[in-house]
Amino acid sequence: MEQNKDTSLTKVGILGYGVYIPKYRISVNEIANTWSDDGPLMSKSINVTEKAVPALDEDTITISVMAVRNSLLRANISPVDIGAIYVGSESHPYAVKPSAVTVAEAIGATPVMTASDLEFACKAGTAGMQMCFGLAKSDEIKYGIAIGTDTAQGRPGDQLEYTAGAGGCAFVLGKGKLIAELEGMYSYTSDTPDFWRREGATYPSHAGRFTGEPSYFKHTLSAAQGLMQKIGIKASDVDRLSLHQPNGRFPISAAKKLGIPYEKLEDALCVVKVGNTYSAASMIGLARHLDKAKPGERIMCVSYGSGAGSDAFSFVVTDEIEEVRNNAPDTDYYINKKEMLNYAIYAKHRRKIKMD
Amino acid sequence: MSRNLVAENWRLERSRYLLVGNKCTECEKYYFPNVQICTDCNISKLDEYVFSGKGKLIEWTKIYEVAKGFELFAPLYYGIIELEEGVRVAAQITEVTDDTKLIPGIKTQMVFRKLFEDGSQGVLTYGFKAEPQI
Numbered sequence: 001m002e003q004n005k006d007t008s009l010t011k012v013g014i015l016g017y018g019v020y021i022p023k024y025r026i027s028v029n030e031i032a033n034t035w036s037d038d039g040p041l042m043s044k045s046i047n048v049t050e051k052a053v054p055a056l057d058e059d060t061i062t063i064s065v066m067a068v069r070n071s072l073l074r075a076n077i078s079p080v081d082i083g084a085i086y087v088g089s090e091s092h093p094y095a096v097k098p099s100a101v102t103v104a105e106a107i108g109a110t111p112v113m114t115a116s117d118l119e120f121a122c123k124a125g126t127a128g129m130q131m132c133f134g135l136a137k138s139d140e141i142k143y144g145i146a147i148g149t150d151t152a153q154g155r156p157g158d159q160l161e162y163t164a165g166a167g168g169c170a171f172v173l174g175k176g177k178l179i180a181e182l183e184g185m186y187s188y189t190s191d192t193p194d195f196w197r198r199e200g201a202t203y204p205s206h207a208g209r210f211t212g213e214p215s216y217f218k219h220t221l222s223a224a225q226g227l228m229q230k231i232g233i234k235a236s237d238v239d240r241l242s243l244h245q246p247n248g249r250f251p252i253s254a255a256k257k258l259g260i261p262y263e264k265l266e267d268a269l270c271v272v273k274v275g276n277t278y279s280a281a282s283m284i285g286l287a288r289h290l291d292k293a294k295p296g297e298r299i300m301c302v303s304y305g306s307g308a309g310s311d312a313f314s315f316v317v318t319d320e321i322e323e324v325r326n327n328a329p330d331t332d333y334y335i336n337k338k339e340m341l342n343y344a345i346y347a348k349h350r351r352k353i354k355m356d
Numbered sequence: 357m358s359r360n361l362v363a364e365n366w367r368l369e370r371s372r373y374l375l376v377g378n379k380c381t382e383c384e385k386y387y388f389p390n391v392q393i394c395t396d397c398n399i400s401k402l403d404e405y406v407f408s409g410k411g412k413l414i415e416w417t418k419i420y421e422v423a424k425g426f427e428l429f430a431p432l433y434y435g436i437i438e439l440e441e442g443v444r445v446a447a448q449i450t451e452v453t454d455d456t457k458l459i460p461g462i463k464t465q466m467v468f469r470k471l472f473e474d475g476s477q478g479v480l481t482y483g484f485k486a487e488p489q490i
Contacts, residue, residue: 055451056428057469062482065468093480102373106482339453
């Protein structure tokens with residue numbers, strides 16, 4: 001039997017991407033002053049200067065809608081052709097009632113489609129990407145949208161409070177006019193209880209130093225190395241790298257351990273200015289690479305979700321990127337559009353003040 | 357709560373989420389929210405129309421004594437927005453940190469935000485708000 005030579009019929013990848021980050025920020029210094037910590041030392045040790053804070057009328061649903069609308073400006077497809085929408089988050093506004101249906105309705109993609117909310121700590125967004133790629137590759141859907149969004153909470157005074165940020169990122173995935181072609185994906189998963197939030201609990205708990213070596217590093221590195229082996233590339237073949245960024249230190253160490261120089265990671269390190277955006281973190285890093293990448297460059301993106309698991313993807317940027325890149329605001333637009341808050345107003349924004 | 361928010365939200369979803377109105381097929385007049393009959397030519401042939409959400413601020417007001425359920429959001433800013441299609445819409449204005457910059461005529465963009473929370477147990481209401489482009 002003759003092989004199908006038209007590879008555009010079999011290749012899947014990214015058709016559009018969109019980022020949204022709320023404009024409010026609180027500095028690590030301001031949080032440290034509230035709790036009598038050493039701000040400059042804390043900021044240096046986690047390599048984060050400030051973090052994004054959602055407005056009072058923003059949540060995972062509204063941030064997702066804004067990110068998806070940006071992704072559709074780039075993908076230039078009809079919303080009715082979208083067959084699946086997955087919202088990955090650990091801060092869905094409802095415990096029961098999907099965020100994904102509101103997102104789907106707000107872009108006019110309903111009703112002939114599937115939708116679901118996903119949760120896997122900080123990697124639920126990339127789990128959605130895998131599901132969309134699978135459905136698109138098997139021609140069950142034409143296009144799918146995977147979204148990673150969080151409005152993360154940190155217990156007041158806890159280490160997490162310095163980094164728990166807010167933001168969202170959406171990718172339109174499928175076959176067609178690809179801006180980045182998927183080369184392969186690989187996951188690494190185990191039951192590793194480094195971070196959790198029980199049903200009904202307001203704030204998550206974490207296992208301190210246990211979140212490092214056996215958790216973040218083991219899963220991130222194993223997924224990245226597994227993917228490179230699977231598709232037959234070396235670390236030196238990677239032009240750009242995006243990793244999950246719970247703080248500004250971990251991804252730098254992980255890249256070093258992978259043998260990938262800091263310069264290839266640098267563009268993805270948004271955590272320094274917007275904090276850890278949880279489900280969105282590695283995806284926003286990938287989006288910022290797409291803001292700057294040249295056709296032909298290979299981008300590796302590795303997420304990490306506590307509990308624990310990592311999803312690794314390898315993409316090769318196509319010529320189409322130049323056509324769509326400027327159709328929506330880039331990541332830097334949202335990083336630079338900011339308004340600083342003091343701790344009192346931040347506490348109001350994050351509902352840390354009880355009203356009844 | 358006496359209002360049936362579930363039914364109201366569900367009925368208004370398309371206009372609140374997507375800014376769906378309509379346009380007269382005869383005189384091309386735009387309507388938001390949508391109407392059954394064109395008030396200019398009295399015909400009922402109107403096409404559905406999705407507004408872009410781009411517009412300008414006509415006037416605004418600031419409410420300190422807010423209704424129950426909005427206490428956390430006080431003060432609230434409401435405005436009349438003229439969409440680029442010429443239709444005027446009343447909308448809440450969001451992202452106001454300095455109201456001296458709210459000068460009539462400035463550009464606005466409708467963004468997707470949470471409009472109301474029905475206590476801690478009820479449904480959440482979403483829809484458009486105007487964000488000043490300053």
